[in-house]
Amino acid sequence: xxxxxxxxxxxxxxxxxxxxxxLLSRLPEVFSVTLIGPTAGLVRSSQGxxxxxxxxxxxxxxxxxxxxxxxxxxxRLAEDAxxxxxxxxxSAGAELVTxxxxxxxLLAAAGLLDGYRATSxxxxxxxASGHGRDxxxxxxxxxxxxxxxxxxxxxxxxxDMTAALITALVGSQAATDVARQIExxxxxxxxWDPFAQQYGLI
Numbered sequence: 068x069x070x071x072x073x074x075x076x077x078x079x080x081x082x083x084x085x086x087x088x089x090l091l092s093r094l095p096e097v098f099s100v101t102l103i104g105p106t107a108g109l110v111r112s113s114q115g116x117x118x119x120x121x122x123x124x125x126x127x128x129x130x131x132x133x134x135x136x137x138x139x140x141x142x143r144l145a146e147d148a149x150x151x152x153x154x155x156x157x158s159a160g161a162e163l164v165t166x167x168x169x170x171x172x173l174l175a176a177a178g179l180l181d182g183y184r185a186t187s188x189x190x191x192x193x194x195a196s197g198h199g200r201d202x203x204x205x206x207x208x209x210x211x212x213x214x215x216x217x218x219x220x221x222x223x224x225x226x227d228m229t230a231a232l233i234t235a236l237v238g239s240q241a242a243t244d245v246a247r248q249i250e251x252x253x254x255x256x257x258x259w260d261p262f263a264q265q266y267g268l269i
Contacts, residue, residue, distance in 0.1 A: 068099055069097060069131045069132060069236065070099050070101065070132065072100075072128075073100065073103070074136070074154070075103065075136075076138075076141075076150075078138045078139045079110070079138040080112065081141055082225070083138060083168050084118075084136045084167075086222075086226040087134060087225050090229045093245035093249070094237065094245060101121060103122050104124070105124055106123050107120055107121060107123045112138065113139045113175040117124065123126045124150075124153055129161055132162065132163045134166070135167070135171075137168025137169030137221070144231070146176075158174075164216055165228070166219065167222070168221045168225065170218075172191075172195040172198045174199075176198040176199065177196070178199070178200070181200055181201040181202060182201055184216075185199075185211055185216065186208040186211045188221035189262040189268060191221075192204075205247070205258075206222065206269055208263075210224060210227060210231060212235075215269060217232060220260060221262070226251060227255075230242045241251075
């Protein structure tokens with residue numbers, strides 16, 4: 068059993084969270100998913116839907132896998148020294164630190180991507196890649212895996228990254244099975260990224 072904690076915050080992107088969670092929840096014997104928030108209780112997404120966090124940041128136990136989504140709320144948190152210090156400290160003991168979309172900007176701002184390759188949402192790439200002191204930002208990538216860091220491109224790309232993560236941790240058959248169950252056509256190539264060109268990044 069691998070514990071995964073997803074970091075919620077005001078203004079998080081719904082699909083960044085529930086795309087990956089949908090895949091992970093298909094393997095309940097392998098993954099235990101916890102949603103954490105500023106405090107236990109309702110957290111409002113960018114779309115206005117409120118989701119219940121079962122535990123607050125202060126009481127959250129460091130999981131084996133950290134997942135940080137994106138969303139408009141990242142703009143505020145990327146400048147929030149208290150949040151970034153907590154994220155850096157809390158994530159330090161995790162085996163894997165992952166992000167979806169502009170969640171990589173928060174990882175970078177917290178110093179968690181220094182010395183790593185990473186990517187982010189292509190529409191917000193210029194903003195996201197302005198964070199971190201020693202991050203090699205990859206403009207063309209569906210997702211980037213660099214040792215203990217996994218970062219994906221925008222929103223729906225988080226599902227492809229999660230499928231790849233399941234492949235790495237559990238096996239390709241498990242990833243194929245869960246994708247088939249939800250009728251998802253996964254892009255298995257991390258370099259597949261037509262959006263980088265569309266947004267003039269290459």
